[in-house]
Amino acid sequence: MRHTISILVENKFGVLARIAGLFSGRGFNIETLNVGPMLDDKLSRITATIIGDDAALDQAIKQVYKLVNVVEVTEFSSGQATERELVMIKVTASAGQRSEVMQICDIFRAKIIDVAQDTLNIEMTGNANKVKAFLNLIEPYGVVEMSRTGNLALKRG
Template sequence: MFSGRGFNIDTLNVAPTHDATLSRITVVLKGDDSSLDLCIKQLRKLINVVDVTDFKEGQAVSRELVLVKVKADAKTRSEIMQICDIFRAKIVNVGHSEVIVEATGDEGKVAAFLGLLEPFGIIELARTGQLALKR
């Protein structure tokens, strides 16, 4: 539905909700108001869609989770730990030559965190995309 109408998805997340019969799909799209309105109307026409909510900037609390595996030796591990402290990130696994770090925040915070880890050598990463709840 999205690509056929020229919509480019920035992030997509699907997860169960408190109601076991429903899943929440969070889609982040960028576009002009008329394009986004068209997308919302098309989504509302789908049979299995219960609700569609358009969050304008500032109307929702949004967060993203990233797991990132970074090269870390004896010399760089303490510096990586300092960066983690600044961003309130957690080291969730320590290997001989790498660490896996978990960080959450808005899109800008996650991007800044990854930017500081980049010089150490990012081996692999996984991101959830944005999750949001109305304020």
């Protein structure tokens, strides 16, 4: 089962390695991982999408809480959070194909952020299903390069 976890930590070296090691040491696959500083540079938020069973995850979360630099841990159940990903993709697009690619971008509210003679760089945000649908439609044009953030989440309400 897929779980999204948000961990607020002190912004110190080695914290991410200890948390990632804890999950991988217990047999969890970390599907996505994002880390970024908060407004106050003393804290960072780690957002991880982890695959594993519920009982083992509860045990792992209890152990994460015990780590010295961990301030708060939140596990989002389905529907409890707003989730988004960012994907940046370079697509081959001849002059004849550009209008088709631009129409796909309009449908998904994606932005063309760079134009070259034979390629377009596109940025798109959305939930995982929206990103997957966008990639399925854009793939036939020829993906040259892609970078994807993985999941970010905030609690609703």
